[in-house]
Amino acid sequence: MWFPTIRTGSGSDVFTEQLVNGLNKQGVLAEISWLPHHAEYLPWLVHKPQKPDWANIVHINSWLHPKFLPDNIPIITNVHLCVQDKALLPYKSMAQKIYHQLWITPIERHNIKQANKVIAVSHYTAKQVISFFNINNVGVIYNGIDTEIFTPSQIPKAKRPxxxxxxxxxxxxxxxxxxxxxxxxxxxxxxxxxxxxxxxxxxxxxxxxxxxxxxxxxxxxxxxxxxxxxxxxxxxxxxxxxxxxxxxxxxxxxxxxxxxxxxxxxxxxxxxxxxxxxxxxxxxxxxxxxxxxxxxxxxxxxxxxxxxxxxFNMNNMIENYIKIYKLLLNEKH
The missing domain is CATH 3.40.50.2000 (Glycogen Phosphorylase B;)
Known part of the structure; x- marks a missing residue:
């Protein structure tokens, strides 16, 4: 599984790193090719990474410019937040509105159309994607949490406000x-x-x-x-x-x-x-x-x-993505 991914410093980076680490622990070969943040809005200044020869599925964020997509390989597109959601409009600046409408939406439309499978991280997000892009093949896989790190503390809290x-x-x-x-x-x-x-x-x-x-x-x-x-x-x-x-x-x-x-x-x-x-x-x-x-x-x-x-544990997320990968590979053959 190959992940050409723009490093944004956001939760989507965390998602990609955790998914790839989890896949490798399960014996599934997976690798990230990190692209600089400006690849999002200045893709023509960034060299297209070479797909590894062993990769048989490419897994992307919906904002990745189509320039970076390889040919003739199944694509999974993840949607983390539907920026076309009308409920988001009151909280956008004018620059964000223009950027999302004129730049991000055409990119997402292309990536969603080209995808063999579109995955949203919640039913709410899936509903927005289905409504705006007028598609039906949107699955839902919740993000997983590493419960070995994010775990309750056994230390009593001090008296304080x-x-x-x-x-x-x-x-x-x-x-x-x-x-x-x-x-x-x-x-x-x-x-x-x-x-x-x-x-x-x-x-x-x-x-x-x-x-x-x-x-x-x-x-x-x-x-x-x-x-x-x-x-x-x-x-x-x-x-x-x-x-x-x-x-x-x-x-x-x-x-x-x-x-x-x-x-x-x-x-x-x-x-x-x-x-x-x-x-x-x-x-x-x-x-x-x-x-x-x-x-x-x-x-x-x-x-x-x-x-x-x-x-919402990490293993559930990893296993659900592996099921999707196997399904796509079976369809390919």
Whole structure:
């Protein structure tokens, strides 16, 4: 299996590396040919990598420019987030709207049309792809979580204000703009640690919000989950919700928006708390509810880690992709 892949510094890189490592451990020969980030928008400046002679399937991200595709070989195209989703429009800049419409959409249309199999990372994403590109052959394979790294901590937490974690960029899509008001209403008994740059002048941050230093993935990220009391993730739209799944694997109770793919991960009051999207009051009420109810914290912690271990583990993902590979090779012959 050959993966010509643009390195973007995002969750799609993590997905590709974990899939390839998992395939190799299962005895399936797989290799990544990394392309620089500018191959996404300046493909004519990047040399086309040579397909290995042994490769009999090519596996790509839907954003890969067709220039980098080999001929006469089965193609699997992964869609991690459908940027054509109308629900995403309010959170795009004008530049993003133009870029997605005039550059990314034609590339994705070509790659989806050429693919022998299209795989989305959630049923929500699959539904958007089917609707926009007017196709039916979209399968769903959830991203897998490495539960040997993302695992509950056995170390008791020190007495302190209730510690909340936000992991993600500071975009409006991720709901970072809601965090200052949520934390202002929660007050001094709560503190929020977030990934990213404290010097973000776009927001007036209250004193109970603290920037974390740059975290090395995955070990330092796993420790950040383990050190927290809850994950707060008021995102407007996720193709899957990797941060939420990793936090759940660590037994961290999650308080997230009831939007896009997240209800596929989180069962309300069983493995997390779902809040009305964009509703600051809903997030505040649910976080206070969680903070005041130790039994609820324990229940959500146990259920969330068990849910990831049984339904969203790495082995499930690897085995499901191997089934697709075998199916395509059988069809080829």
């Amino acid at each position: 209730f510690r909340i974690l936000f992991a993600g960029n500071h975009s409006k899509r991720k709901g970072f703009d809601l965090l200052p008001e949520i934390m202002q209403q929660l007050g001094a008994d709560f503190e929020l640690y977030y990934t990213g740059n404290r010097e973000d002048a776009s927001y007036n941050l209250p004193k109970n919000m603290y920037a974390l230093p740059r975290l090395n993935y995955p070990l330092e990220m796993a420790k950040a989950y383990q050190d927290a009391d809850a994950l707060l993730f008021p995102t407007r739209l996720e193709g899957f919700g990797l941060v939420v799944a990793e936090a759940m694997a660590c037994g961290l109770p999650v308080v997230v928006a009831n939007s896009s793919a997240l209800p596929e991960l989180v069962e309300h009051n069983l493995s997390g708390l779902l809040c009305k999207k964009d509703d600051v009051h809903s997030f505040v009420v649910n976080i206070k509810k969680l903070q005041s109810d130790k039994q609820l914290q324990l229940t959500l912690s146990r259920n969330s880690s068990a849910r990831i271990q049984t339904q």
